Amino acid sequence: MIRQWDALIIGAGPAGLRAASVVAESGLEAVLADEQPFPGGQIYRHVTAPGAKERFAEAADYRDGTELVRRFERSGAQYLPESTVWFLEPGRALASRGGETLDLRAKNIIIAVGAMERPVPFRGWTLPGVMNAGGADILLKTAGVLPETPVVLAGSGPLLYLVASHLIRKGHPLAAVLDQTPPRNMVRALPHLPAGLLGLPLLLRGASMLNMVRASKTPVYRDVSGIEAQGTDRLERVSFVAGGVSHTLEAATLLYHGGVIPRTHMANALDLPHRWDPLQQCWTVASDVWGRTEREGVYVAGDCTRVRGAAVAGLAGELAGLAVAARQGALGPEELRKRSRGPKRELAVQTASKAFLDAWFAPRKDLYAVPDDVVICRCEGVRAADIREAVADGLTEINEIKLRTRAGMGNCQGRTCGPALAAVAAEAAGKAIPDMGRLHIRAPLRPIPLSALRRLLETK
Numbered sequence: 001m002i003r004q005w006d007a008l009i010i011g012a013g014p015a016g017l018r019a020a021s022v023v024a025e026s027g028l029e030a031v032l033a034d035e036q037p038f039p040g041g042q043i044y045r046h047v048t049a050p051g052a053k054e055r056f057a058e059a060a061d062y063r064d065g066t067e068l069v070r071r072f073e074r075s076g077a078q079y080l081p082e083s084t085v086w087f088l089e090p091g092r093a094l095a096s097r098g099g100e101t102l103d104l105r106a107k108n109i110i111i112a113v114g115a116m117e118r119p120v121p122f123r124g125w126t127l128p129g130v131m132n133a134g135g136a137d138i139l140l141k142t143a144g145v146l147p148e149t150p151v152v153l154a155g156s157g158p159l160l161y162l163v164a165s166h167l168i169r170k171g172h173p174l175a176a177v178l179d180q181t182p183p184r185n186m187v188r189a190l191p192h193l194p195a196g197l198l199g200l201p202l203l204l205r206g207a208s209m210l211n212m213v214r215a216s217k218t219p220v221y222r223d224v225s226g227i228e229a230q231g232t233d234r235l236e237r238v239s240f241v242a243g244g245v246s247h248t249l250e251a252a253t254l255l256y257h258g259g260v261i262p263r264t265h266m267a268n269a270l271d272l273p274h275r276w277d278p279l280q281q282c283w284t285v286a287s288d289v290w291g292r293t294e295r296e297g298v299y300v301a302g303d304c305t306r307v308r309g310a311a312v313a314g315l316a317g318e319l320a321g322l323a324v325a326a327r328q329g330a331l332g333p334e335e336l337r338k339r340s341r342g343p344k345r346e347l348a349v350q351t352a353s354k355a356f357l358d359a360w361f362a363p364r365k366d367l368y369a370v371p372d373d374v375v376i377c378r379c380e381g382v383r384a385a386d387i388r389e390a391v392a393d394g395l396t397e398i399n400e401i402k403l404r405t406r407a408g409m410g411n412c413q414g415r416t417c418g419p420a421l422a423a424v425a426a427e428a429a430g431k432a433i434p435d436m437g438r439l440h441i442r443a444p445l446r447p448i449p450l451s452a453l454r455r456l457l458e459t460k
Helices: 014-025 059-075 133-143 158-169 184-215 265-269 310-327 333-360 384-392 398-405 418-429 450-458
Strands: 002-010 030-033 078-080 084-089 092-097 100-111 115-117 130-132 151-155 176-179 224-230 237-242 245-250 253-257 260-262 274-277 282-285 298-300 375-377
Touching (some): 014 059, 014 100, 310 333, 384 418
Parallel strands (some): 030 078, 151 176
Antiparallel strands (some): 084 092, 115 260, 224 237
16 A cells, blocks of 8 residues: 555654644645554543543543544544554655555654653563553553552652552552652752642642542552562562661562653654753653654654653644644645644643653662663563673673674564663763663564565565
8 A cells, every 4th residue: 555645643642643633634634553443642542442431540531532532533634543653764654554564655754652661670570460550551441451459559750640549549459659759859859840830730630649549548668779579470579678678568460660751763763863861861852842853854743752741742743733734835834823822832831840740750860770680671581781791891882782682682672671771781881871872773663574575565
């Protein structure tokens, strides 16, 4: 299948839905490709699927997500669900959808693939029963599945208490919350509090989550370190240190959250310029307020460029859609200024308010201080000791270490191990993480069968 569109949007979260809506509403041809069977992204996961209203723990999320999807459906943009994009270059993407290989051509590409939970290795993180907190929330939203009890939540970031509140709302008991946020972060965040008050509704929502956890009588341990998941064939216990005291809790499920970072895999594959965020310890994609990158006709929008939440992602998608419409001549300069004035103003307010949360939930400095025996790359079974040995042998660039150890060469191409690989290697080399470089990403971006390549050749 080969066809040309004015815009290809990748990702059906808040940014992608609004971008596609704007482009199509401007009279242009837009197509939105997404891996999932229903639109909504992570926050509004499968929001229009049958039974979604009952599965969503918060009515506001269901309402906001439904409104986004309904606008998209009215816009006339084409929707390609269950489509996995595995090759990308300016003006072209290849995707697999069922038994079909799609060759998508577009004058503009908007990457809106959202964020991901920061993968953090620790002893026992590969045991059955240990999973990301966001993954558990997705199971709850899409299938109504609740984790096996006793449940322990651990980590740092707003999503930790969001997931806790969702489980509590469903009447699901929690054994404990292990909060790894360093106490000094609050002091660092105080100068940003005046700006943070611009996002007062979001702060109040966070406070209500904390109050819900307190009201449920769930034990909360603070300034936690040294988390280990223990068990023979599956998780049985969680050990940790809090306040200088060692603790062990019985657990059948450990939900871990290491914060949220941009999903930069596609932008990296296009070799787009990136910037290092020293506070959040992650790479961000360089772009302007319109989402424009250094590559003509390539835009990024939403949390895949910098994590700011659903509201900001939607605004960024709106602006990227307007920029594409203007580039294609569907909007004149005056109309562009008029329609972008409100989103730009709201984006500035929302962005300023996020600085408080960024400082509050900055990751611990010892987040990746893992023992030698801990597996870093799950695809290839590479341990922290293997990475440190490679550095000791004189390798100080991330891709050299990748070639030596095979870390980052598995199915996920470093999506899961990349942050830890860079942090462990940088610490061993005595260098800053950005000085280690970024992993090279090659197509296919996702595992595909050889039949997909055969079908591509047959269309030529």
